[in-house]
Amino acid sequence: MSAELPASFWAIGGGKGGVGKSVTSLALAYWLGRLNKKVILVDADLGGANLHTMLGIRIPQTSLDDFVLKRAQTLDEVLIDTSLPNVRLLAGGSEIPSLANPNYGQKTRILRAIQKLNADYILVDIGAGSGFTQLDFFLAAPNRLVVMSPQPTSIENAYGFVKAAVYRHLASLLKTTTLKGLLDGTGGADGRGVPQSCEEVLAEVESHEPTQVPAVRAALDAFRVYLVVNMTRTARDEKAGDVIRKVCERFLDIDVTCLGSVPRDPAMERWAATMGKDSPGKEWSEEVLRSTYQVAYQILTRPEIARRAA
Numbered sequence: 083m084s085a086e087l088p089a090s091f092w093a094i095g096g097g098k099g100g101v102g103k104s105v106t107s108l109a110l111a112y113w114l115g116r117l118n119k120k121v122i123l124v125d126a127d128l129g130g131a132n133l134h135t136m137l138g139i140r141i142p143q144t145s146l147d148d149f150v151l152k153r154a155q156t157l158d159e160v161l162i163d164t165s166l167p168n169v170r171l172l173a174g175g176s177e178i179p180s181l182a183n184p185n186y187g188q189k190t191r192i193l194r195a196i197q198k199l200n201a202d203y204i205l206v207d208i209g210a211g212s213g214f215t216q217l218d219f220f221l222a223a224p225n226r227l228v229v230m231s232p233q234p235t236s237i238e239n240a241y242g243f244v245k246a247a248v249y250r251h252l253a254s255l256l257k258t259t260t261l262k263g264l265l266d267g268t269g270g271a272d273g274r275g276v277p278q279s280c281e282e283v284l285a286e287v288e289s290h291e292p293t294q295v296p297a298v299r300a301a302l303d304a305f306r307v308y309l310v311v312n313m314t315r316t317a318r319d320e321k322a323g324d325v326i327r328k329v330c331e332r333f334l335d336i337d338v339t340c341l342g343s344v345p346r347d348p349a350m351e352r353w354a355a356t357m358g359k360d361s362p363g364k365e366w367s368e369e370v371l372r373s374t375y376q377v378a379y380q381i382l383t384r385p386e387i388a389r390r391a392a
C-alpha cells in the first residue's frame with residue numbers, strides 16, 4: 083500500500099478472533115484519553131464492526147459506510163463522540179457486505195483519509211484473520227501491536243499473522259523483480275517453494291537479486307512488532323510473549339517487544355455480557371486497569387516510539 087500513515091497511528095491486530103483486540107484498543111483509548119490525549123478509535127474490523135456496541139452506541143449515526151459510499155468526503159465528518167473523554171470513534175460500516183474485502187482503490191482511499199485525521203493517537207482495531215485486508219491495515223501503520231492470548235492456538239496464530247505480515251511487506255519490495263512470486267507461493271526464480279524463514283528469503287535474494295539485499299535487510303531491521311498478552315491466568319501465561327518473541331527473532335529476524343500482559347478478568351466478562359450499559363473501564367478490575375495503564379504508559383514514553391512521533 084502506498085499510503086504512509088502518521089507516526090501517531092497504531093494498528094492493533096493479530097490473527098486470532100476473540101483474543102481481545104477490540105478490548106485492548108478500547109482500554110488504550112480509555113487511558114490515552116484520560117491522560118489528555120486526543121484519540122480517534124477506528125473500527126477497521128470491516129466485516130464485523132462492533133466497537134460502537136462496546137461503547138454503548140446501538141446504531142451509529144455516521145460510519146465508514148458514509149465515507150465509502152461518498153456521502154461524506156472526509157473521515158472527520160463521520161467521527162462520533164463517545165462516553166470516553168477525548169475519544170472519538172470512526173464506527174465500522176454494516177451497509178456494504180463486500181467491504182469486508184475492500185478492493186485496492188477502497189483500501190487506499192480509506193488509508194489516505196485516515197492519514198488526514200487530526201489526533202494525538204489514532205488506534206485502528208483490525209478484525210480477525212491474516213487476509214490481505216487485515217495485513218494491509220496492519221502494515222500501513224508505523225506502530226503495530228499484536229494482541230494474543232496464552233492459548234497454544236493463539237500463539238500459533240499470532241506467529242502466523244506476524245509472519246504473513248513480514249512476507250507481504252517483503253513481497254511488495256520484491257514485486258518488480260524476478261522474485262515476484264517467491265513469498266506468495268506462486269514461485270520464486272527457480273520454482274522452489276516458499277522460504278520458511280527470512281534467512282532463506284535472504285539466501286534467495288542473494289543468489290537471484292543481489293542488488294535487493296540491502297533493501298530487504300533494511301526492511302527487516304526496521305520491522306518492529308509490539309505485543310500484549312491478554313487474558314492471562316498464571317505467571318506462566320505471561321511468558322507467552324517470550325515464546326513469540328524468540329520464534330520471530332529466530333525465523334523472521336525482526337524485533338518483537340512485549341508491552342505487557344493483561345489478566346483474565348471476570349468483571350470484564352460481565353461487562354461484555356451487558357455490552358454498552360457501562361462505559362468501558364468503569365466496571366473493569368483494578369488489575370486490568372493497572373496493566374492496561376502500563377501498556378498505554380509505554381506507548382506514551384518509550385523513546386523509539388516518541389522519536390517517531392516527534
Ligand SMILES: Nc1ncnc2c1ncn2[C@@H]1O[C@H](COP(=O)(O)OP(=O)(O)OP(=O)(O)O)[C@@H](O)[C@H]1O
Nearest residue numbers: 099100101102103104105210313345346347350354
Ligand atoms: N482480559 C480479559 N478478561 C476477560 N474477558 C476478556 C478480556 N479481554 C477480552 N475479554 C472478552 O473476550 C471477548 C472478546 O474480546 P474482543 O471482542 O476484544 O476480541 P477480538 O480479538 O477483538 O475479537 P474479534 O477477532 O472477533 O474482533 C469479549 O467478550 C471480551 O469482553
Ligand SMILES: [Mg+2]
Nearest residue numbers: 103104127209
Ligand atoms: Mg474485535
